Amino acid sequence: MGKTEELYYTSAYISEFDAQVLSCHETKDGKYAVVLDRTAFFPEQGGQSSDTGTLTDEGGKEYKVTHVSIGDEMEHMVSEPIAPGSKVFGVIDWAHRFSNMQQHTGEHIFSGVVNSDFGYNNVGFHLSDNEVTMDYDGVLTKEDIARIEDKVNAAIWENIEVIAEFPDSSKLAEIDYRSKKELEGDVRIVTIPGYDVCACCAPHVARTGEIGFLKVVSLQNYKGGVRVSILCGKRALEYLRNEHEILGSLSGMLTTSADKVLSSVEKAFEENKSLKAELTGAREELMEYELSSIDKDKKDVILIKNQDVDGNLMRKTVNALTARHSGVCGFFAKAGENSCKYIIASGADKKDLKKLQELMKEKFAAKGGGSSAMIQGSISGALVDADAVYDLISTL
Ligand SMILES: [Zn+2]
Helix, strand or coil, X not given: CCCCEEHHHHCCCCCEEEEEEEEEEECCCCCEEEEECEECCCCCECCECCCCEEEEECCCCEEEECEEEECCCEEEEECCCCCCCCEEEEEECHHHHHHHHHHHHHHHHHHHHHHHHHCCCEEEEEECCCCEEEEECCCCCHHHHHHHHHHHHHXXXXXXXXXXXXXXXXXXXXXXXXXXXXXXXXXXXXXXXXXXXXECCCCCCCEHHHHCCEEEEEEEEECCEEEEEEEEHHHHHHHHHHHHHHHHHXXXXXXXXXXXXXXXXXXXXXXXXXXXXXXXXXXXXXHHHHHHCCCCCCCCEEEEEEEECCHHHHHHHHHHHHHHCCCEEEEEEECCCCEEEEEEEECCCCCCHHHHHHHHHHHHCCEEEECCCEEEEEEECCCCCHHHHHHHHHCC
């Protein structure tokens, strides 16, 4: 990395600084990449989102820094050019940065505990404004996670000093530290005594107590190991506040206390299930009654229902019809506001329904498929008229 002095190595708590613009060039997407002689902006790297903030020139003009990237140079992205040689005053979005420091330091303790207690490595880390995830190369159960979470929070409340240093090569050789890859050049070691030693270049809080607390918010199997999502500090508070509000609303809807919401919902599901079964039974009985009133001598029977009917009931009805009537038996029912669905089967006369399907496509622009014994599909627009269907059947 080029000429920029990295002030976040002096202290993670520098949020304002004076600097001089070394260069500025337009990028492919029409933004401007500003290189400074010194910066407190931490660039995007190691799976962590960059700092954002502002640069203000001597004339008082403010430039929003939307992203900071690191390559050959450390580039601050702004929407207008700033002349090389200009003096600027940089301010980083401290709430955003401090939150990143909390999430990141929380991750160190978590991964340190996973490593010492289970021997697993953190093989992937992602810290964005939406989520904080770590991938481990071994499986952790819900119970493991609860124990790790307890241990991490105990470490947070011990308020341990977080030490970041660049040890010389001989000292470095003696340190047993976690690292995602083989490192070259100056290696920065971040130590949380008793919990973690890890090579890392990002800003961290000075003492673990500043993390506040850590909450695991999801655990899923991932590439033979697990992906764990965590939140720390204010982000954890906001997450839990939101969940608490949802629980409060549910509790209000169910007129029960929060601790009884789960059993109330389970009860409501059970009731819903038995009501559905009861309704299906009642509908079947009603349909049976309706079928028994159809003249047995009729060969073809087309039922049209101006309501949505369960597909299973439609099928059962059509089967019952073909057992009594030898011709073509069909059931049309509404499906949503502006379409209908149908199932048609052939009775003992074994009429070719594939042909009927073709006729339905021509006449009603029906969409569907099936065999010569049974077809089904849908028609957009209003419900079809029974006589129009009988007309088609008469040509078979
Ligand atoms: Zn770190």
